[in-house]
Amino acid sequence: MKDSLRYNLRVIFVLTFASLICGFVLSFVFNSAKAKIKENEKKDIYRAIYQIVDNCKNVKEKRINEETVYYLFKEKDELIGYAYLSQGQGYQGKIKILFAVDKSIERLLGIEIIESVETPGLGSRINEEDFKNQFKNLKTNVPVECVKFSPQKENQVQAITSATISSRAVVSILNKGIQSLKSLVKEDGK
Template sequence: METMEKIAQPKAKATAPEQANEASSTKMLIAMVGIGLACALLIVSVYEGTAPRIERLKAEALQQAIFKVLPGISQTKTFEQLADGGFQLLEGDAKGKSVVYAGYDDAGKLVGVAVEAAGQGYADIIRILYGYRLADSKIVGMYVLESKETPGLGDKIEKDEDFVANFEALEVGLTADGLAVTNPILTVKSGEKVNAWEIDGITGATISSRAIGDILAKSTATLAPQLVKHQQVFSQQAQP
């Protein structure tokens, strides 16, 4: 019995460091959880505080871009595209809705419609805004809203003057019945453009420049016929 007691005593004393370690681990875990919660609350509060300003700046940037892609306009109106392909004037928030922006000159005459479109580029999704002039069925401006293309190469889609010039009068004519685009937009190799519906590509940024052509071709194929068909809706909203 005495031997057993002597053996048992060291075991009882050995639990003290273990208890101390457990207490220390618990305190550390509580501290880490507390710090995590504090960081999460800070992130949420910062987001909530800056979100309205970010949205306002985005809206202002978009408005400026509309004026760039539709030269000659002095006022704009937002229209929602309906399920049947038609359009109606939108008075409220455009978030989550498919919209286009009609532009008017000083006399209140409809100049054209600005359209947002997006597609896969070399690095990521490219978002653009282009202006479509209904009078002669031409794209008269293109602006890159968002791009992560390679600096010095892919970003030439928004910086290269020759490339941007492609969109001063890019033909998007329709068939006689107005149901389809006559010649889909096509990006060709630099220096090989011969037709009014072709885009002169950028040497060294082939994928990025081709992506712009693909985005425009896909967007205009479905939207241009609808814009022309319902252009009276936009004209009726003109204000002299």
């Protein structure tokens, strides 16, 4: 009886000690990599901005109500538009979208998917150029609409076959992001 109790206590002690060591190592690695992760996220955002807006030469970040708005400039600080990072729930997880609009916030210049964990081969097709190109030059004064078949009206995009949830999620995130950007820019202009 004493031996089994002693054995159980030893197992508990060893497992607890091993768990604590692993927890400390994991915490150390996470904290030491946090700055590099933030730096890489920022690089991804800037790469996406320059990919969407060809004539953008300079980007200035501005914090407004805890949100970041990216002001896009041509040469000699001529404002050409804004970019904004919006996120929401997709089919399997979070989707982050960066989109750019013209300086009057009336026309969408394009979108770029920054992060998604959608189903490979289905929902992950939101990253394909054919899907993203549908968003170029859409109006921002009316919501973008996702349809299953070929778009028949203005501001419609065709959903990806077998990935309508992911397609609709992108459109929903975009529409909410456009409204947020409009209110942030309006507030900044006061």
